[in-house]
Amino acid sequence: MSDLQRRRLGREGPEVTVLGFGAMELRGTPHRNPRPLDEAVVADVLRTVLDEGVTFIDTSIDYGLSEERIGRHIGARRDEYILASKAGCPLEHLPDAPAGPLAHDYSAGNIRAGVEQSLRRLRTDRLDLLQLHISPSLSTLRRDGVVETLTALRDEGKIRAFGVSSTLPHVDDHLEIGDFSAFQVPFSALERGLETRIELAGRRGFGIIVRGGVAQAGKRAKQTADGRPVTWAGSGLEGLRDGDTEQGFLLRYAITAPGVTTVIVGTADPDHVRDNVRAARRGPLPADVFAEARRRLDAAGLTPQPSPAVG
């Protein structure tokens, strides 16, 4: 039994651990951003995730070999995890595609073909959550009848719930239409843009899945409100760590932020899985530390973006 805290993913969703696993690092080759990895290491990573008690796994058709590897190595343990994948993605691997977001197709035909492929690759008969990838606009959603497609898939039992991977500028529309039970959003102490919206969404009963929560272990620079690059070193948080590693403190910050359900951290290293579990087991930050962290981040220019009230 896991001693990781669990939270409900949306008002009627399943309980998931506050630390989830993002399986993008298992994309392998061929991929337009290849990450070669020995198959034995892949197996070790995935078994460690489950053995350490993490119960939520996020993947995507877009993550190369990730779905197949989950199916191959832990498909037989399917009842131990809540499984989320993505929709609208091209069905083929496109190793030569240029950098930047891949073109996505949210037609009923492509979404349905993608779900069937994901179920086969993941060796399962249901996805617990299907998320629209790449934050489609409201006009795309309406033009393609996307919510109708997702509702039909849920009624057929192929998916249990649907959500959206959401970013600005579409996140307010996604929240407003209220059709999605869960939102996957970029967020960390160093990337606080959506912090206010996350809190509002949580109050509305939506599940919030945070990606980028350890800010690539604090090393990749994020931007202040006025466009300055900042890493952990410039965040002002160093003096608050109290025994956490940098990535551990960032993870705990994300877990503590009001509205967050789970933080999917990506890694291809079993030791990093264990590190992340160790940090998550320490639980949310004490209220005074979290308040002080927010004050220091504000002072460093790492602030939430103003949000229209989502009542």
Ligand SMILES: NC(=O)c1ccc[n+]([C@@H]2O[C@H](COP(=O)([O-])OP(=O)(O)OC[C@H]3O[C@@H](n4cnc5c(N)ncnc54)[C@H](OP(=O)(O)O)[C@@H]3O)[C@@H](O)[C@H]2O)c1
């Ligand atoms: N919806 C979308 O559009 C979208 C976009 C991007 C990602 N995602 C999802 O979100 C997940 C996480 O996103 P992300 O990869 O951008 O951000 P992240 O989880 O903040 O960062 C992952 C990076 O941090 C490193 N890391 C993890 N734990 C560590 C540890 N304990 N010590 C040192 N380094 C550590 C990993 O390297 P090592 O492998 O070396 O540990 C990896 O390069 C992905 O796996 C994917 O499931 C979704």
